[in-house]
Amino acid sequence: MKASSSFKNAVSAVALSAGLAMTGTIAVELAAMEVAHAATVSRIEVRGNRRVDAETIRNYISIRPGRSFSQDDVNDAVKRLFATGLFADVSINQSGGTLIVTVEEYSIVNQVIFQGNKKIKDANLARAVQLQPRKSFSNQALQADEETIREAYRRIGRDDATVSSRTQELEDGRVNVIFEVQEGGRTKIAAVNFVGNNAFRDGRLKDVISTKQSNFLSFLLRNDIYDDNRLRADEETLRRFYYNRGYADFRVISATADLDETENAYTLTFTVEEGERYRFGNIDVESTISGIDPETLRSQIETRQGSVYSAKNVEDSIIALTEHVAGMGYAFAQVTPRGNRNFETREIDVVYSIDEGPRAYIQRIEIRGNQRTRDYVIRREFDLSEGDAFNQVLVQRAKRRLEALNFFQTVNISTVPGSQPDQVVLVVDVVEKSTGEFSIGAGYSTSGGVDSSGGFSVEGSVTERNFLGRGQYVRVAAGGGKNSRDYSFSFTEPYFLGRRISAGFDVYRRTRKFDDKYERDTTGATVRFGLPITEALSTQLAYNLSQEEYTGIGNCANLNDGNPANDANCNLAPALVEAIGQEKWIKSSVSGSLIYNTIDDMKNPHSGLYANLTLEVAGLGGDAKFIKATARSTYYHTLSEELDLVGLFTVGAGHIQALDGDLRVFDHFSSSDRIIRGFDYNGIGPYQNSTGGGIDHIGGKTYFNASAEAQFPFPILPESFGLRGAVFADAATLYGSDVAGAIGTDLQWRASVGAGLIWASPFGPLRVDYAYPVLKEETDDVEHFNFGISTRF
Structure with missing residues (x-):
């Protein structure tokens, strides 16, 4: 292509003004014409086009035959043609009365x-x-x-x-x-280092952040992948961790990732400054809004004088105060905390100031980055909608809720001005992550008791926490062992009918063989509804329907056939002989639960309380007619931040009472490792002498249990392996029975001590315990080892 020398500078100007980077040359040549003069042409000829119609190209330019045009018109024509994105090069030349537009189309x-x-x-x-x-x-x-x-x-x-x-x-x-x-090899995290930390050891801080050091299981966990956004998120996580534990002056000085190209591995280094640890000093509330009495708001404050300073408690207080005054009709009230540090006493006085905030409204909520998750799944976590008064406190609460969904790697919420001075646009930027999980669990029981399946068992499950991007929870599981088979399907809709009410159902079938004497087949379903009462307290209502069928096998195959010799040959307690072989037993019940949860991290708890109180009433049809109450509470507390030593204390209780007649033997409570370790499943409590000698435990109507435990990092192994040790002491009692001829129905305590290993494996939390009974009865069945999936709550 060519361009006249008199127009070279003009051509350069056109290219720059168009803002285009291109390999070709833009040539604009108006022959026999001075730059400053206008010109006319009789026709426009298009050359070089193959797919784009010539008339379409003519329509893109403003020059028309018979009308005068200038250099500015030529420049504008070039810009328009390039802006279409269809052409790699454009040339406009005049030859006599013809304007020649030559284009080179992109492939x-x-x-x-x-x-x-x-x-x-x-x-x-x-x-x-x-x-x-x-x-x-x-x-x-x-x-x-x-x-x-x-x-x-x-x-x-x-x-x-x-x-x-x-x-x-x-x-x-x-x-x-x-x-x-x-693709090359996987880039690993060779080390995660912390500099400047004294209050918390490296291992504790490694537990806090999401980026982990590589180990031989990293190919399954996929948590050793370096990402700059994740590193920034880890910085924020560290800040929250320290702020919530009294270190109000904490700051991350630097967070670096150094790549060793020869090893293809990163070394992460967090340099921190912890500062002093503070407690709350004087707590006060003040208001500049007439009609609001500060003294009436003190009950809404979560911070307490003398307690260790916690940014979360301050945030919770701000939210509670904001919602309370908004409910009083002050939608634009703004709660601002003011802190005054006393460096000598290491206390922070906090004053919550309530003022009339700027009157701003939310014009719209704009969501970006969600390729899979539906918009409404994100929007429903906001207590704000378009047209509502803007409130930064409620925006931050929505951010925490979105993060708690565990659907996203990062969540950022920002504001931009709206179309009017009193309007703002909320911009929600999310980065999604995988929400599907495949897990495998295993267990082993050495039990030989009548009510235990014994031996190895495995379970596999597929879980999707964000099904079809709708925020729904789906889980399919199957498992079994030598004497067991389990199949289940669960579905949960967290926002039923558009409200913050969860609804779901479970369908299951379970088969158990007991000592090769009898078999139990259970098929059932549960429909449940959950309703949050506060941030920490929720309730769940459920309807349960199940069918049980017991069948004698082996030497017990001919139970209840009228021949006493067959019953004696089976060697079972009379109550069990009577119950096995009866018609199918149908239980129809309703249940309600209150759940209180302040645990800081459900996967790796260090503080907080988890309590569950459940009441079940059976008798809405079916054969079972009883009322059953159970309660369990576990409290976690960090005993030593430096050693990452965590203590927990668990208490539990249960009672079942028949509503009509006596309880069936299989409706009684049976002891398990959740009640006391060191004893066989159903190895304590009331019993009967069996038909062939020996005894069989038949369960009880009431139980109480308590457990104290200390957990600590396992020495030698790297913290990223996720292995922790534990020592514990358990105590329990199981007593009372509606079975005629039951023995040992009085309240008698058992106790055990032991040690365990807890592994946060890629297949789920696994645990192995060794327990030794220190207080037991001669009729109890002992089981020292227990290995299986760790169930904390």
Whole structure:
């Protein structure tokens, strides 16, 4: 292409004003014409176009035959044509009375091909790149897509992945785009270091952050992937951790990630300054709004004088005060905490000041970054909607709720001005993460008691916490062992009918064999509803329907056939002999639970209380008619922050009472490792002499139990392995019975001591315990070892 020398500067100006980077040259040549003079042409000729119609190109420019035009019109025509994104080069020349527009069209992408990729599927890469079939091709987009693919591999921990590209020319101006990927090895986290920490050891802080040091299980956990956004999130997590434990002056001085290219591994280093630890001093409330009496608001405050300073308690107090005064009709009231540090006493006085805030309304809530999660799943976590008064406190609470969903890697909420001075736009930026889980659990029991399946058992499950992006919970599980089979399906809708009420159902079938003497088949379903009362307190209502069938097997196959010799040969307690072989037993019941939960981290608890009180009434049809109450409470407290020593204390109780006649033997409570360790399943409490000698425990109507435990990091092994040790002491009693001829129905306490190992494995929390009874009865069945899935709550 060529351009007249008198227009070279003008051409450069056009290219710059268009803001375009291109390899070709823009030539504008108006022959036989001075720059300053206008010109006219009789026709406009288009050359070089193959797919774009000539008339379409003429319509893009403002120059018309017979009308005068200037250099500005030519510049504008060039801009318009380039702005279409259809052309790689444009040239406008005048030849006599003809204006010649010469274009070079971009090639059209025929196919985008990925080669060498195994860790990321073609479909995922295709969604990420700009170049798409039937779209225009450009070298700029090609280079940008190379970087996009590299970034995709960095996000899965493969920083040394290389990407190259090439094109394959086809006929009719089409081109195949080929990306060749060399995935390389996984980029690991060689070490996570902390500098400047004295109050908390490195291992405790490593538990707090989400980025973990690589170990031999990292390929399953996928928590050793370096990401700059995750590093920034870990900084914020550390701040919250320290702020909630009294360190109000804490700051992260730096957080660095150094890549050793020879080892393909990062070393993360967090340099921190902890400062002093504070407690709350004087707590006060003041108001500049007439009609609000500060003294009446003190009951809403969560901070207490003398308690360790906690930013969370301050935030909770702000939320409680804000909601309370809003309920009084002050929608724009603004609660601001003022802290005054006393460096000598290491106390922080806090004054909650209530003022009339600026009158601003929410124009709209804009959500970005959610490719899978539906908008309404995010919007419903806000107690605000379009048109409501803007309240920063409620915005921050929505942010915490979104983070608690565990659907997103990061959640950021910002504001931009609206169309009016008193309006703002909330912008919610989220980065999604995988919400599907596959887990495998295992257990082992050495039990030989009549009510235990014994031996190894395994369980596998598939869970989706954000089903179809609707925020719904779905779980399918199956498991079994030598003497057991389990199948279950669960579904939960967290916002039933658009309200903060969870609704769901469970369907299950369980089969158990007991000492090769009898078998129990249970098929059941539960429909449940959950309702939050406060942030910590919730309730759950459920309807339960189940059918049980007991069948004698082996030597007990002919129970209750009228031949006493067959009953004696089975060697079971008379109550069990009578119950086995009866018609199918149907239980129809309703239950209600109150749940109180202030646990700081359900996966790795260090503080808080979890309590559950359940009342079940059976008798709405079916055969069972009873009322049953159970309660269990576990309190966690960090005994030593430096040693990461955590203490927990558990108490529990239960009672069942028949509403009509006597309880069936199988409706009684049976002891288990959740009540007391060191004893066999159903190994304590009331019993009967069996038909062939010996005894069989038959359960009890009432139980009480208590347990004290200390948990600590397991020495030698790295903290990232997730192994902790425990020592414990248990005590329990199980007594009372409606079974005629029951023995040992009086209240008698048992106790045991032991040690255990807890592993936060990729397959779920696993635990093995060894317990030794220190207080027992001669008729009790002992079981020292127990291995299975850890169930804390």
